Amino acid sequence: MEDIFDSSLNLEENHLREGYNEGYNDGLTSGIEEGRQVGLKHGFEIGEELGFYRGCMDVWTSAIRVDPNCFSSRIRKSIKTMDNLVKKYPISDPENESVNEIMDSLRLKFRSVCASLNVKLEYSGYPKSSDANMEF
């Protein structure tokens, strides 16, 4: 009686395990591809945002170079801070724990620089503005 019970359990366990192994291998394959799709989107967005800041700062820094007094010293300091933050961002290491913290600081600094310069520099898809645009 126990034999039957045991062997029945074993067989069921074998089928579970057999299914599990097949599923695991398929899961590995599809996990790579699904993860990649998410990574493609995320990487593009992060790259875009960093490139955007870099481009703005390069223009501002160039402006300061041709006209050292064009911005207040406070703004110049903020631009320098942003410059360091972008340089510090571990762009090739998405798993680095510091990425969110650096990105948050960048966004804050950028907003304060834009407010000081009295310009609105955003694009459709920019993280802050997108929150409002996603509503529709």
Added chain:
Amino acid sequence: MVPDGIAGTTISPEKINSSSRRISMDHNFADELYSDILKTPNGESGPIPSGNYEQSNSHDHELDNFSHDDESLWGSSPEEGTNQYGMEREWQRRHDQFHTIGYRDGVTAGKEASAQEGFNVGFKESVGVGYNWGLVRGVTSALACLPNGLKEKLVETQEDRDKFQSLYESVHSLSTTDALKLFHDGILSNKSVEHSESAEAGPNEAGLQDPSFDLLRNYFGELESLVHRSPAMEVNIVLDH
């Protein structure tokens, strides 16, 4: 009760059969089920092609027509054979059930194990393209917002200032989602180009690439050449990390 000597000993078909018959007759499928399994050479349940079930339905008593490997295992009388096909079906159903449960769990676990790796692959594939694209956005946007006096110091000719402005307008009309779609379509068409390249072994396929992907690259190329003509603009074109 379990007869002496059965519990804890090696399972053999005979013991399975004899003990199971003792258990109950209304569950007598068990002995046929398991004795059949245990007779299978590799010890596994050789999955029976589903075609057999259809056949057994349409040709209930024509077992002779089967040319199945396991034919020798089936009973010789038609009734018994039909019964065993019923058992087989039940067996297959249970097999499928547990297999499916295991499979689902396996898929989840497999995905969890590889998703991060896939994410990193995708991230590295796209972050540079996104960066270049963002650079075009940033440079043209910030420049467009500068006072005219500063603009003229940075970009010498009116022609180039106009070009910067029109580049800004084109780029600004594209959202991140639009750009991402261009990028994504580009990856797909790149793949198909690679595919046809390997098939036809044509070396000069650059012109065949999806024009939508080229759009992102063209914008970047335009920025590069405008920046190049404006020495006062110092832009870090190269992503150095």
